[in-house]
Amino acid sequence: MLSAAGQERLKNATVLITRVGGMGGPAAMMLTMAGVGRLIIAHGGKMISADLNRQVLGCESALGKPRAAEFGDYLRTMNRFVEVEAIPHEPDDSEAAELARRSDVIISCPPTFEERLRLNRAAVQAGIPFIDAAQWGMTGTLIVVQPGQTACLECLYPDAPPFEEFFPVLGAISSATGSLAALEAIKILSGSGKPLWGQMLTYDGYQGNVTKIKLNRRETCACCAGV
Numbered sequence: 001m002l003s004a005a006g007q008e009r010l011k012n013a014t015v016l017i018t019r020v021g022g023m024g025g026p027a028a029m030m031l032t033m034a035g036v037g038r039l040i041i042a043h044g045g046k047m048i049s050a051d052l053n054r055q056v057l058g059c060e061s062a063l064g065k066p067r068a069a070e071f072g073d074y075l076r077t078m079n080r081f082v083e084v085e086a087i088p089h090e091p092d093d094s095e096a097a098e099l100a101r102r103s104d105v106i107i108s109c110p111p112t113f114e115e116r117l118r119l120n121r122a123a124v125q126a127g128i129p130f131i132d133a134a135q136w137g138m139t140g141t142l143i144v145v146q147p148g149q150t151a152c153l154e155c156l157y158p159d160a161p162p163f164e165e166f167f168p169v170l171g172a173i174s175s176a177t178g179s180l181a182a183l184e185a186i187k188i189l190s191g192s193g194k195p196l197w198g199q200m201l202t203y204d205g206y207q208g209n210v211t212k213i214k215l216n217r218r219e220t221c222a223c224c225a226g227v
């Protein structure tokens with residue numbers, strides 16, 4: 001568990017999470033409950049009925065309302081000591097860079113590679129740890145990046161794969177993956193445990209298997225080769 005000094009480090013930290021739906025929502029909850037000092041959440045759009053199978057920060061009464069404000073309000077009810085800044089859209093390149101400069105860790109939970117790669121670039125440029133969480137159906141994956149030390153997301157995906165607009169989402173998998181992303185952030189910020197630096201953890205929920213693979217840096221990576 002966390003030492004008093006580790007808990008204090010967590011309290012003095014700022015974490016950026018985009019987006020805060022099925023994965024980022026549980027990640028935000030776990031960091032709020034753990035006592036992170038400041039959370040910046042970013043998520044555009046309004047709550048729709050189809051979100052309710054996974055978006056734990058939403059509820060029936062939030063339907064039709066802007067997600068970011070609703071999600072921010074909910075998080076504030078969970079821990080009065082946590083400061084929550086809610087941004088009602090997904091950041092573009094310059095905003096992502098600005099947010100990274102005032103964050104200590106980024107947790108990336110968007111469905112599109114374009115956004116994930118943008119957040120990875122912002123983290124690498126700012127020199128802060130980057131945690132990428134993703135899911136598809138019954139599988140969840142985590143990648144933890146230490147800029148300049150480990151492979152980054154762009155080392156793995158130099159080009160964004162095509163976006164699949166409709167993909168299967170199971171709340172039990174997305175919430176488990178988001179919680180594990182929060183755990184990586186808590187370990188990094190508090191100095192407890194061994195973060196999954198430079199590795200991809202995959203949870204195959206269909207088979208119940210967990211695998212970890214070490215990721216190699218790409219010498220020609222356009223994002224991190226010079227870092």
Ligand SMILES: [Zn+2]
Pocket residue numbers: 151152153154155156218221222223224225
């Ligand atoms: Zn790279």
